[in-house]
Amino acid sequence: MAFDKKPRPHKPGAGTGKPRVYRSRPTATMVPPPAPADGLAARDCAVSALFSVFVEKRAFDDAFNKAAETRTLEPRDRAFARMIASTVLRRRGEFNAILLEHLEKPLPENRGRLEPVLLSAVAQLLVLQTPPHAVISIAVDQCQKDSAAKRFDKLANAVLRRVSEAGSQRLAALDAVTLNIPAWMLARWVAAYGESDARAIAAASLREAPLDLTVKSDSQLWAEKLSGVVLPGGTVRLSEAGRVEELAGYDDGAWWVQDAASALPAKLLGDVGGLSVADLCAAPGGKTAQLANAGANVTGIDKSIGRLNRLKANLARLSLTAETAVADAATYNPGRTFDAVLIDAPCTATGTIRRHPDILHLKRPEDVAALAAVQSAILANAAKLVQPGGRLVYCTCSLEPEEGVDQIARFLAANPAFSRLPLSPGEHALDARWITPAGDLRTLPHHLESLPPGQRGLDGFYAARLVRNA
Numbered sequence: 001m002a003f004d005k006k007p008r009p010h011k012p013g014a015g016t017g018k019p020r021v022y023r024s025r026p027t028a029t030m031v032p033p034p035a036p037a038d039g040l041a042a043r044d045c046a047v048s049a050l051f052s053v054f055v056e057k058r059a060f061d062d063a064f065n066k067a068a069e070t071r072t073l074e075p076r077d078r079a080f081a082r083m084i085a086s087t088v089l090r091r092r093g094e095f096n097a098i099l100l101e102h103l104e105k106p107l108p109e110n111r112g113r114l115e116p117v118l119l120s121a122v123a124q125l126l127v128l129q130t131p132p133h134a135v136i137s138i139a140v141d142q143c144q145k146d147s148a149a150k151r152f153d154k155l156a157n158a159v160l161r162r163v164s165e166a167g168s169q170r171l172a173a174l175d176a177v178t179l180n181i182p183a184w185m186l187a188r189w190v191a192a193y194g195e196s197d198a199r200a201i202a203a204a205s206l207r208e209a210p211l212d213l214t215v216k217s218d219s220q221l222w223a224e225k226l227s228g229v230v231l232p233g234g235t236v237r238l239s240e241a242g243r244v245e246e247l248a249g250y251d252d253g254a255w256w257v258q259d260a261a262s263a264l265p266a267k268l269l270g271d272v273g274g275l276s277v278a279d280l281c282a283a284p285g286g287k288t289a290q291l292a293n294a295g296a297n298v299t300g301i302d303k304s305i306g307r308l309n310r311l312k313a314n315l316a317r318l319s320l321t322a323e324t325a326v327a328d329a330a331t332y333n334p335g336r337t338f339d340a341v342l343i344d345a346p347c348t349a350t351g352t353i354r355r356h357p358d359i360l361h362l363k364r365p366e367d368v369a370a371l372a373a374v375q376s377a378i379l380a381n382a383a384k385l386v387q388p389g390g391r392l393v394y395c396t397c398s399l400e401p402e403e404g405v406d407q408i409a410r411f412l413a414a415n416p417a418f419s420r421l422p423l424s425p426g427e428h429a430l431d432a433r434w435i436t437p438a439g440d441l442r443t444l445p446h447h448l449e450s451l452p453p454g455q456r457g458l459d460g461f462y463a464a465r466l467v468r469n470a
Contacts, residue, residue, distance in 0.1 A: 033079040035130045042077040043120060043138055046084040050116035053089065053358050060089060060358035075243060087123040088116070089357035090206050093179035095122040098167050102159045112148025118156060125164050126171050132164040177202040184365045185350065192401050197444070201399065204445035204457045209354035211241040212458075214263050214286065215255040216293055216318070222255060229455060231448070232429040233267070235260040239454035253318040258286040259355070261443040261461040265395040266342060267428045268441065268465045272296035275339035278385055279322075280329040280378060283307030285314045287344060288322050296340075298322040301332055330377035337387035345375040347396035347403045351460020354445060372402045379411050383418065389470040392418065395441075395463035404462030405440065412466070421465045440464045 035042075045067045052063035064085060068078055088095065099118055107114065121139040124130035139160055143153040178186065181202045189198035212235050215222045219234045225248050228238040237260065241247065249255050266287045269277065273295035279288045282300035288311060291298045300322050302308045308324055315322060325332070329343070348367050353359050379394060386392050394411075396403045412418060422439020425432035436442050441463040449456050 033076050033083065035080055035124070035128075035134065039077075039080075039134060040138055040141065041071045041073060042081040043084065044142065045071050045073060045078070045081040046088075046120050047113055047116045047142060049081075049085045050088055050120065051113050053361055054116065057362055059362065060085070060356065063358075079243075083128065084120050084123050086208070086357055087127050088119045089360065090208075091123070091127070091176070091180055092119060092361070093181075094171060094174050094176055095119045095126075097174060097179055098122060098126075098163055098170055099159060101170070102162045107152070110148055111152065112146040112150075114143060114146070114149040114152050114156070117142045117146075117149065118160065121156075121160050122163055122167065125160070126167050132161075136160045136164065176206055180206055180360065182360060182363075185360075185363070188368075188400060192399070193444070197446075200446040201444055201460070204449075205353040206357075207354060207457060209259070209457065209459075210455055211238045211244070211257065212236070212259045212263075213238070213255040214258040214290060215249075216253075222249060225249070229451070231260050232431065233260060233264060234429070235263055237451075237455055239452075250317075253320075256286060256289055256314060256318060258290075259352075259459045260448075261351075261459040262286060262397065263290065264428065264430070264434075264441060264443070264461065265344065265393050265463040266290040266294075268393045268423065268463060269340045269342060269391050272340060277340045277342060278332075278334075278338045278382075280332070280341065280343045280382060281345060282324075283311045285311035287342060289315060289318055289320055291342070292320040292322045293318075299334070299338075300324045301327050301329055303328045330374070330381050332381060332385070334385075338385055338390065339387060340391045340393070341382050341385050343378055343382050343392070343394045345371075345378055345394065345396050345403075347371050347375065347398035348400060349397050350399045351397040351443075351445065351462075354457060354459065368400050368402050371398075372407060375403060375407050376410065379407065380414075383411075383415050383468075386418075386468045388468055390468050391421065392466040392468065393463060394466070395461060397459055397461050399444070399460045404442070405436070405438070405464075408440070408464040408466075418466045418468055421467045423465060 048067035049064040052058040053060050064082060117139050121135050124135045125132055136157060140153050140157050143149045143156050177199050186198060186202060189201055215236055219230045219236050223230045223236045226238055228236045231237050244257060272291055275296050277291050277296040277298050279291060279298055279300045281302060282288045283302040283304060288298055288300040300311055305326055308326055312324060348363050348371055349356060349359055382392060420439060423430060423435050423441060425435055434441055434443050443458055443461045445457050445460050448458055
Protein backbone atom coordinates (compact mmCIF):
# COMPACT_ATOMS: atom_id res chain seq x y z
CA MET A 1 0.00 0.00 0.00
CA ALA A 2 1.23 3.50 -0.73
CA PHE A 3 1.04 6.54 1.50
CA ASP A 4 -0.73 8.60 -1.14
CA LYS A 5 -3.87 6.56 -0.53
CA LYS A 6 -6.26 7.85 2.10
CA PRO A 7 -7.51 5.19 4.53
CA ARG A 8 -10.75 3.45 3.71
CA PRO A 9 -13.22 2.00 6.20
CA HIS A 10 -12.33 -1.60 6.90
CA LYS A 11 -14.85 -4.39 6.59
CA PRO A 12 -13.74 -7.73 8.04
CA GLY A 13 -13.52 -10.33 5.31
CA ALA A 14 -13.69 -7.80 2.50
CA GLY A 15 -11.32 -8.41 -0.40
CA THR A 16 -9.78 -4.95 -0.42
CA GLY A 17 -6.32 -4.81 -1.92
CA LYS A 18 -4.91 -1.54 -0.59
CA PRO A 19 -6.60 -0.62 2.70
CA ARG A 20 -5.20 1.72 5.24
CA VAL A 21 -6.02 0.31 8.64
CA TYR A 22 -4.24 -2.65 10.14
CA ARG A 23 -3.02 -4.86 12.88
CA SER A 24 -2.70 -8.54 13.83
CA ARG A 25 -0.43 -10.73 15.87
CA PRO A 26 3.21 -11.29 15.02
CA THR A 27 3.47 -14.16 12.58
CA ALA A 28 7.19 -14.91 12.58
CA THR A 29 7.84 -18.46 13.72
CA MET A 30 11.54 -17.85 14.34
CA VAL A 31 12.85 -15.89 17.30
CA PRO A 32 14.37 -12.72 15.80
CA PRO A 33 18.07 -12.19 16.41
CA PRO A 34 18.91 -9.43 18.89
CA ALA A 35 19.24 -5.96 17.44
CA PRO A 36 22.85 -4.87 16.92
CA ALA A 37 24.29 -2.30 19.30
CA ASP A 38 24.17 0.64 16.87
CA GLY A 39 22.10 -1.02 14.16
CA LEU A 40 22.26 1.63 11.46
CA ALA A 41 23.96 -0.56 8.85
CA ALA A 42 21.56 -3.46 9.40
CA ARG A 43 18.51 -1.22 9.25
CA ASP A 44 19.85 0.57 6.16
CA CYS A 45 20.29 -2.82 4.53
CA ALA A 46 16.65 -3.68 5.23
CA VAL A 47 15.42 -0.32 3.92
CA SER A 48 17.53 -0.55 0.77
CA ALA A 49 16.25 -4.05 0.01
CA LEU A 50 12.63 -3.00 0.55
CA PHE A 51 13.03 0.05 -1.69
CA SER A 52 14.38 -2.24 -4.43
CA VAL A 53 11.35 -4.52 -4.13
CA PHE A 54 8.72 -1.79 -3.92
CA VAL A 55 10.11 0.68 -6.45
CA GLU A 56 12.54 -1.21 -8.67
CA LYS A 57 10.45 -4.43 -8.66
CA ARG A 58 13.50 -6.55 -7.90
CA ALA A 59 13.10 -10.01 -6.33
CA PHE A 60 13.78 -9.82 -2.60
CA ASP A 61 16.62 -12.36 -2.45
CA ASP A 62 18.51 -10.49 -5.17
CA ALA A 63 17.70 -7.11 -3.62
CA PHE A 64 18.79 -8.17 -0.16
CA ASN A 65 22.01 -9.80 -1.31
CA LYS A 66 22.91 -6.68 -3.28
CA ALA A 67 22.17 -4.44 -0.28
CA ALA A 68 24.18 -6.67 2.05
CA GLU A 69 27.18 -6.78 -0.29
CA THR A 70 27.70 -3.04 0.02
CA ARG A 71 27.77 -3.16 3.83
CA THR A 72 29.97 -4.93 6.35
CA LEU A 73 27.49 -6.93 8.41
CA GLU A 74 28.13 -9.57 11.03
CA PRO A 75 25.96 -12.69 10.62
CA ARG A 76 23.75 -11.49 13.49
CA ASP A 77 23.27 -8.08 11.87
CA ARG A 78 22.52 -9.63 8.49
CA ALA A 79 19.91 -11.90 10.06
CA PHE A 80 18.34 -8.93 11.85
CA ALA A 81 18.16 -6.94 8.61
CA ARG A 82 16.55 -9.82 6.79
CA MET A 83 14.05 -10.32 9.60
CA ILE A 84 13.02 -6.65 9.45
CA ALA A 85 12.59 -6.70 5.68
CA SER A 86 10.72 -9.99 5.49
CA THR A 87 8.36 -8.87 8.28
CA VAL A 88 7.55 -5.72 6.29
CA LEU A 89 6.99 -7.72 3.11
CA ARG A 90 4.45 -9.92 4.90
CA ARG A 91 2.67 -7.12 6.73
CA ARG A 92 3.04 -4.00 4.63
CA GLY A 93 -0.73 -3.54 4.43
CA GLU A 94 -1.20 -3.66 8.20
CA PHE A 95 1.74 -1.39 8.93
CA ASN A 96 0.66 1.19 6.37
CA ALA A 97 -2.84 1.23 7.79
CA ILE A 98 -1.50 2.03 11.24
CA LEU A 99 0.79 4.74 9.91
CA LEU A 100 -1.98 6.33 7.89
CA GLU A 101 -4.13 6.66 10.98
CA HIS A 102 -1.54 9.14 12.30
CA LEU A 103 -1.16 11.20 9.12
CA GLU A 104 -3.34 14.27 8.62
CA LYS A 105 -2.93 14.17 4.83
CA PRO A 106 -1.40 11.83 2.26
CA LEU A 107 2.30 12.19 1.58
CA PRO A 108 3.50 13.33 -1.85
CA GLU A 109 4.90 10.86 -4.33
CA ASN A 110 8.39 12.36 -4.13
CA ARG A 111 9.22 11.01 -0.68
CA GLY A 112 12.36 8.97 -1.36
CA ARG A 113 12.82 6.06 1.01
CA LEU A 114 10.40 7.35 3.63
CA GLU A 115 7.96 4.46 3.27
CA PRO A 116 10.46 1.61 3.81
CA VAL A 117 12.07 3.59 6.66
CA LEU A 118 8.74 3.97 8.45
CA LEU A 119 7.59 0.43 7.71
CA SER A 120 10.87 -1.01 8.99
CA ALA A 121 10.47 1.01 12.17
CA VAL A 122 6.91 -0.21 12.68
CA ALA A 123 8.03 -3.82 12.20
CA GLN A 124 10.62 -3.38 14.91
CA LEU A 125 8.27 -1.58 17.29
CA LEU A 126 5.22 -3.81 16.99
CA VAL A 127 6.49 -7.24 15.92
CA LEU A 128 10.20 -7.61 16.68
CA GLN A 129 9.89 -5.83 20.05
CA THR A 130 12.98 -3.67 19.58
CA PRO A 131 13.50 -0.83 22.14
CA PRO A 132 11.55 2.21 20.85
CA HIS A 133 14.22 4.84 21.52
CA ALA A 134 16.78 3.17 19.23
CA VAL A 135 14.21 2.40 16.54
CA ILE A 136 12.84 5.95 16.32
CA SER A 137 16.22 7.64 16.57
CA ILE A 138 17.71 5.57 13.76
CA ALA A 139 14.61 6.01 11.59
CA VAL A 140 14.96 9.80 11.91
CA ASP A 141 18.64 9.50 10.98
CA GLN A 142 17.70 7.43 7.93
CA CYS A 143 15.25 10.11 6.80
CA GLN A 144 17.89 12.82 7.22
CA LYS A 145 20.33 10.86 5.06
CA ASP A 146 17.87 10.67 2.15
CA SER A 147 17.62 13.79 -0.01
CA ALA A 148 13.89 13.33 -0.71
CA ALA A 149 12.87 12.04 2.74
CA LYS A 150 14.84 14.43 4.96
CA ARG A 151 12.05 17.03 5.04
CA PHE A 152 9.89 14.40 6.78
CA ASP A 153 12.27 13.69 9.68
CA LYS A 154 10.15 15.52 12.28
CA LEU A 155 6.98 13.91 10.96
CA ALA A 156 8.63 10.47 11.16
CA ASN A 157 9.64 11.13 14.74
CA ALA A 158 6.13 12.18 15.77
CA VAL A 159 4.30 9.41 13.93
CA LEU A 160 6.57 6.65 15.18
CA ARG A 161 6.24 7.84 18.76
CA ARG A 162 2.46 7.59 18.45
CA VAL A 163 2.75 4.14 16.88
CA SER A 164 5.03 3.04 19.73
CA GLU A 165 2.47 4.17 22.31
CA ALA A 166 -0.74 2.88 20.76
CA GLY A 167 0.13 0.63 17.83
CA SER A 168 0.19 -2.72 19.59
CA GLN A 169 -3.49 -2.61 20.52
CA ARG A 170 -4.44 -1.43 17.05
CA LEU A 171 -2.44 -4.16 15.33
CA ALA A 172 -4.25 -7.05 16.98
CA ALA A 173 -7.66 -5.73 15.87
CA LEU A 174 -6.96 -5.67 12.15
CA ASP A 175 -7.77 -8.24 9.48
CA ALA A 176 -4.34 -9.32 8.26
CA VAL A 177 -5.76 -11.30 5.34
CA THR A 178 -7.56 -8.47 3.54
CA LEU A 179 -4.90 -5.90 4.37
CA ASN A 180 -1.84 -7.87 3.26
CA ILE A 181 -3.08 -10.11 0.43
CA PRO A 182 -3.66 -8.29 -2.89
CA ALA A 183 -7.39 -8.09 -3.67
CA TRP A 184 -7.00 -9.78 -7.06
CA MET A 185 -5.08 -12.68 -5.53
CA LEU A 186 -7.54 -13.25 -2.70
CA ALA A 187 -10.49 -13.07 -5.10
CA ARG A 188 -8.90 -15.78 -7.25
CA TRP A 189 -8.41 -18.04 -4.24
CA VAL A 190 -12.01 -17.54 -3.14
CA ALA A 191 -13.19 -18.51 -6.63
CA ALA A 192 -10.95 -21.58 -6.74
CA TYR A 193 -11.19 -22.89 -3.18
CA GLY A 194 -14.15 -21.18 -1.49
CA GLU A 195 -14.06 -18.37 1.05
CA SER A 196 -13.17 -20.46 4.12
CA ASP A 197 -10.21 -22.25 2.52
CA ALA A 198 -9.11 -19.06 0.76
CA ARG A 199 -8.81 -17.23 4.08
CA ALA A 200 -7.00 -20.21 5.61
CA ILE A 201 -4.59 -20.24 2.64
CA ALA A 202 -4.02 -16.50 3.02
CA ALA A 203 -3.46 -16.64 6.78
CA ALA A 204 -0.99 -19.52 6.42
CA SER A 205 0.80 -17.72 3.58
CA LEU A 206 1.49 -14.77 5.89
CA ARG A 207 3.31 -16.96 8.42
CA GLU A 208 7.02 -17.55 8.18
CA ALA A 209 7.82 -21.06 6.99
CA PRO A 210 9.90 -23.51 9.02
CA LEU A 211 13.05 -25.01 7.51
CA ASP A 212 12.52 -28.29 5.65
CA LEU A 213 15.33 -30.66 4.71
CA THR A 214 15.44 -33.60 2.31
CA VAL A 215 17.97 -36.11 3.62
CA LYS A 216 19.89 -38.68 1.64
CA SER A 217 18.97 -41.43 4.08
CA ASP A 218 17.68 -42.10 7.61
CA SER A 219 15.29 -39.21 8.22
CA GLN A 220 14.74 -40.21 11.84
CA LEU A 221 18.45 -40.08 12.63
CA TRP A 222 18.79 -36.57 11.21
CA ALA A 223 15.61 -35.39 12.91
CA GLU A 224 17.14 -36.44 16.24
CA LYS A 225 20.49 -34.80 15.44
CA LEU A 226 18.87 -31.52 14.40
CA SER A 227 16.03 -31.49 16.94
CA GLY A 228 13.45 -31.72 14.18
CA VAL A 229 10.45 -33.86 13.29
CA VAL A 230 9.89 -36.26 10.41
CA LEU A 231 6.94 -35.36 8.19
CA PRO A 232 4.96 -37.80 6.04
CA GLY A 233 7.17 -38.52 3.05
CA GLY A 234 10.41 -38.32 5.04
CA THR A 235 11.09 -34.57 5.10
CA VAL A 236 12.85 -33.37 8.25
CA ARG A 237 11.34 -30.14 9.57
CA LEU A 238 13.10 -27.72 11.92
CA SER A 239 11.15 -24.94 13.67
CA GLU A 240 14.32 -23.15 14.81
CA ALA A 241 17.44 -23.54 12.74
CA GLY A 242 19.82 -20.58 12.70
CA ARG A 243 22.34 -20.42 9.85
CA VAL A 244 21.89 -23.34 7.48
CA GLU A 245 25.63 -23.61 6.80
CA GLU A 246 26.31 -24.21 10.50
CA LEU A 247 23.90 -27.14 10.90
CA ALA A 248 25.27 -30.64 11.37
CA GLY A 249 25.46 -32.51 8.09
CA TYR A 250 25.74 -29.47 5.82
CA ASP A 251 29.45 -29.83 5.11
CA ASP A 252 29.05 -33.58 4.73
CA GLY A 253 26.32 -33.18 2.11
CA ALA A 254 23.85 -35.25 4.12
CA TRP A 255 20.81 -33.16 3.20
CA TRP A 256 19.57 -30.15 1.26
CA VAL A 257 16.94 -27.49 1.88
CA GLN A 258 13.63 -28.30 0.17
CA ASP A 259 10.05 -27.64 1.23
CA ALA A 260 8.08 -30.78 2.05
CA ALA A 261 5.63 -30.12 -0.80
CA SER A 262 8.43 -29.47 -3.29
CA ALA A 263 9.87 -32.90 -2.45
CA LEU A 264 6.70 -34.74 -3.52
CA PRO A 265 6.60 -34.38 -7.37
CA ALA A 266 9.85 -36.29 -7.98
CA LYS A 267 8.49 -39.17 -5.92
CA LEU A 268 5.50 -39.47 -8.25
CA LEU A 269 7.82 -40.91 -10.91
CA GLY A 270 8.17 -44.02 -8.74
CA ASP A 271 11.31 -46.16 -8.69
CA VAL A 272 13.72 -44.35 -11.01
CA GLY A 273 16.79 -46.46 -10.25
CA GLY A 274 18.72 -46.93 -13.50
CA LEU A 275 16.20 -44.93 -15.55
CA SER A 276 16.96 -41.93 -17.73
CA VAL A 277 15.16 -38.84 -16.42
CA ALA A 278 15.05 -35.31 -17.81
CA ASP A 279 14.49 -32.65 -15.15
CA LEU A 280 13.26 -29.57 -17.02
CA CYS A 281 13.65 -26.13 -15.40
CA ALA A 282 15.88 -27.92 -12.92
CA ALA A 283 17.68 -25.17 -10.98
CA PRO A 284 18.37 -24.77 -8.10
CA GLY A 285 18.44 -28.55 -8.11
CA GLY A 286 16.41 -30.00 -5.25
CA LYS A 287 14.48 -32.38 -7.50
CA THR A 288 17.59 -33.20 -9.53
CA ALA A 289 19.30 -34.19 -6.28
CA GLN A 290 16.32 -36.37 -5.29
CA LEU A 291 16.42 -38.21 -8.60
CA ALA A 292 20.19 -38.65 -8.55
CA ASN A 293 20.06 -39.87 -4.96
CA ALA A 294 17.42 -42.41 -6.02
CA GLY A 295 19.78 -43.83 -8.68
CA ALA A 296 18.40 -42.19 -11.80
CA ASN A 297 20.56 -41.08 -14.72
CA VAL A 298 19.46 -37.46 -14.59
CA THR A 299 19.86 -34.66 -17.07
CA GLY A 300 19.11 -31.30 -15.50
CA ILE A 301 18.05 -28.60 -17.96
CA ASP A 302 17.80 -24.88 -17.28
CA LYS A 303 18.06 -21.87 -19.57
CA SER A 304 19.98 -19.79 -17.01
CA ILE A 305 23.71 -20.45 -16.87
CA GLY A 306 23.92 -18.81 -13.45
CA ARG A 307 21.14 -20.97 -12.01
CA LEU A 308 22.64 -24.08 -13.58
CA ASN A 309 25.99 -23.28 -11.98
CA ARG A 310 24.20 -23.06 -8.65
CA LEU A 311 22.69 -26.50 -9.33
CA LYS A 312 26.14 -27.91 -10.05
CA ALA A 313 27.52 -26.42 -6.84
CA ASN A 314 24.68 -27.95 -4.84
CA LEU A 315 25.25 -31.36 -6.40
CA ALA A 316 28.97 -31.12 -5.70
CA ARG A 317 28.32 -30.44 -2.00
CA LEU A 318 26.00 -33.44 -1.92
CA SER A 319 28.47 -35.69 -3.82
CA LEU A 320 25.76 -36.44 -6.37
CA THR A 321 26.18 -36.47 -10.14
CA ALA A 322 23.94 -35.48 -13.03
CA GLU A 323 24.37 -34.33 -16.58
CA THR A 324 23.38 -30.73 -17.23
CA ALA A 325 22.39 -28.73 -20.28
CA VAL A 326 21.80 -25.03 -20.80
CA ALA A 327 18.60 -24.91 -22.83
CA ASP A 328 15.09 -23.51 -22.99
CA ALA A 329 12.72 -26.25 -21.84
CA ALA A 330 10.22 -25.18 -24.50
CA THR A 331 12.65 -25.95 -27.31
CA TYR A 332 15.12 -28.45 -25.79
CA ASN A 333 15.87 -31.17 -28.34
CA PRO A 334 18.61 -33.62 -27.34
CA GLY A 335 17.80 -36.01 -30.20
CA ARG A 336 16.65 -38.73 -27.82
CA THR A 337 13.81 -39.66 -25.48
CA PHE A 338 13.78 -40.42 -21.75
CA ASP A 339 12.16 -43.00 -19.50
CA ALA A 340 10.66 -40.13 -17.50
CA VAL A 341 10.40 -36.35 -17.64
CA LEU A 342 9.82 -34.03 -14.70
CA ILE A 343 8.66 -30.45 -15.30
CA ASP A 344 8.76 -27.91 -12.47
CA ALA A 345 7.46 -25.14 -14.68
CA PRO A 346 7.97 -21.38 -14.25
CA CYS A 347 4.88 -19.98 -12.53
CA THR A 348 3.49 -17.17 -10.41
CA ALA A 349 4.67 -19.10 -7.31
CA THR A 350 1.65 -17.97 -5.28
CA GLY A 351 1.94 -21.18 -3.26
CA THR A 352 5.33 -20.10 -1.85
CA ILE A 353 4.48 -16.74 -0.27
CA ARG A 354 5.47 -18.15 3.13
CA ARG A 355 9.05 -18.32 1.87
CA HIS A 356 8.90 -15.52 -0.70
CA PRO A 357 6.68 -12.72 0.64
CA ASP A 358 7.88 -10.39 -2.10
CA ILE A 359 5.44 -12.24 -4.36
CA LEU A 360 2.70 -10.18 -2.69
CA HIS A 361 4.29 -7.04 -4.14
CA LEU A 362 5.74 -8.22 -7.44
CA LYS A 363 3.09 -10.40 -9.09
CA ARG A 364 0.24 -8.96 -11.15
CA PRO A 365 -3.02 -10.51 -12.43
CA GLU A 366 -1.74 -10.55 -16.00
CA ASP A 367 1.20 -12.73 -14.96
CA VAL A 368 -1.09 -15.76 -14.67
CA ALA A 369 -2.00 -15.89 -18.35
CA ALA A 370 1.52 -14.99 -19.48
CA LEU A 371 3.08 -17.82 -17.48
CA ALA A 372 0.36 -20.27 -18.45
CA ALA A 373 1.39 -19.73 -22.08
CA VAL A 374 5.01 -20.51 -21.19
CA GLN A 375 3.91 -23.66 -19.35
CA SER A 376 1.88 -24.84 -22.35
CA ALA A 377 4.91 -24.51 -24.62
CA ILE A 378 7.09 -26.47 -22.20
CA LEU A 379 4.49 -29.23 -21.85
CA ALA A 380 4.12 -29.51 -25.61
CA ASN A 381 7.87 -29.94 -26.03
CA ALA A 382 8.18 -32.31 -23.08
CA ALA A 383 5.65 -34.65 -24.70
CA LYS A 384 8.21 -35.29 -27.45
CA LEU A 385 10.86 -36.27 -24.90
CA VAL A 386 8.95 -39.12 -23.22
CA GLN A 387 9.41 -42.56 -24.70
CA PRO A 388 6.35 -44.87 -25.10
CA GLY A 389 5.36 -46.24 -21.71
CA GLY A 390 7.31 -43.49 -19.95
CA ARG A 391 6.03 -41.11 -17.30
CA LEU A 392 5.62 -37.36 -17.35
CA VAL A 393 5.14 -35.39 -14.11
CA TYR A 394 4.14 -31.74 -14.42
CA CYS A 395 4.18 -29.49 -11.36
CA THR A 396 4.03 -25.85 -10.33
CA CYS A 397 4.15 -24.05 -6.99
CA SER A 398 1.17 -21.91 -8.00
CA LEU A 399 -2.30 -21.89 -6.46
CA GLU A 400 -3.88 -20.71 -9.72
CA PRO A 401 -5.99 -23.27 -11.66
CA GLU A 402 -4.78 -21.94 -15.03
CA GLU A 403 -1.26 -23.03 -14.08
CA GLY A 404 -2.34 -26.42 -12.78
CA VAL A 405 -5.46 -28.45 -13.41
CA ASP A 406 -6.57 -26.33 -16.39
CA GLN A 407 -3.13 -26.71 -17.96
CA ILE A 408 -3.28 -30.50 -17.73
CA ALA A 409 -6.85 -30.62 -19.06
CA ARG A 410 -5.75 -28.69 -22.16
CA PHE A 411 -2.66 -30.87 -22.59
CA LEU A 412 -4.59 -34.15 -22.40
CA ALA A 413 -7.19 -32.87 -24.84
CA ALA A 414 -4.46 -32.00 -27.33
CA ASN A 415 -2.28 -35.10 -26.73
CA PRO A 416 -4.32 -38.34 -26.91
CA ALA A 417 -1.09 -40.35 -26.65
CA PHE A 418 -0.98 -39.40 -22.95
CA SER A 419 -3.30 -40.33 -20.13
CA ARG A 420 -3.50 -39.47 -16.45
CA LEU A 421 -2.02 -41.95 -13.97
CA PRO A 422 -4.05 -41.07 -10.85
CA LEU A 423 -2.56 -40.98 -7.38
CA SER A 424 -4.13 -42.91 -4.53
CA PRO A 425 -4.26 -42.01 -0.80
CA GLY A 426 -1.32 -43.45 1.08
CA GLU A 427 0.85 -43.68 -2.03
CA HIS A 428 4.20 -42.06 -1.24
CA ALA A 429 2.72 -41.24 2.21
CA LEU A 430 0.32 -38.76 0.61
CA ASP A 431 -2.48 -37.41 2.77
CA ALA A 432 -5.90 -38.03 1.25
CA ARG A 433 -6.57 -34.26 1.43
CA TRP A 434 -3.70 -33.69 -0.97
CA ILE A 435 -5.25 -35.74 -3.77
CA THR A 436 -7.86 -34.20 -6.06
CA PRO A 437 -10.90 -36.15 -7.30
CA ALA A 438 -9.08 -36.57 -10.63
CA GLY A 439 -6.06 -38.10 -8.88
CA ASP A 440 -3.67 -35.14 -9.04
CA LEU A 441 -1.60 -33.71 -6.19
CA ARG A 442 -2.72 -30.41 -4.63
CA THR A 443 -1.13 -29.21 -1.40
CA LEU A 444 -2.17 -25.93 0.23
CA PRO A 445 -0.30 -23.62 2.63
CA HIS A 446 -2.65 -24.37 5.53
CA HIS A 447 -2.21 -28.14 5.36
CA LEU A 448 -0.37 -29.95 8.19
CA GLU A 449 -2.23 -27.70 10.63
CA SER A 450 -2.25 -30.42 13.30
CA LEU A 451 1.47 -29.90 13.94
CA PRO A 452 2.63 -27.62 16.78
CA PRO A 453 2.87 -23.88 16.09
CA GLY A 454 6.04 -23.11 14.18
CA GLN A 455 5.94 -26.45 12.37
CA ARG A 456 2.67 -26.10 10.43
CA GLY A 457 1.97 -25.60 6.76
CA LEU A 458 3.69 -26.37 3.48
CA ASP A 459 4.00 -24.78 0.08
CA GLY A 460 1.06 -24.84 -2.29
CA PHE A 461 1.96 -27.30 -5.05
CA TYR A 462 0.09 -28.87 -7.93
CA ALA A 463 1.33 -31.99 -9.73
CA ALA A 464 -0.14 -34.35 -12.29
CA ARG A 465 1.31 -37.73 -13.20
CA LEU A 466 0.83 -38.77 -16.81
CA VAL A 467 1.94 -41.75 -18.86
CA ARG A 468 2.66 -41.98 -22.59
CA ASN A 469 0.66 -44.90 -23.87
CA ALA A 470 2.76 -47.71 -25.32
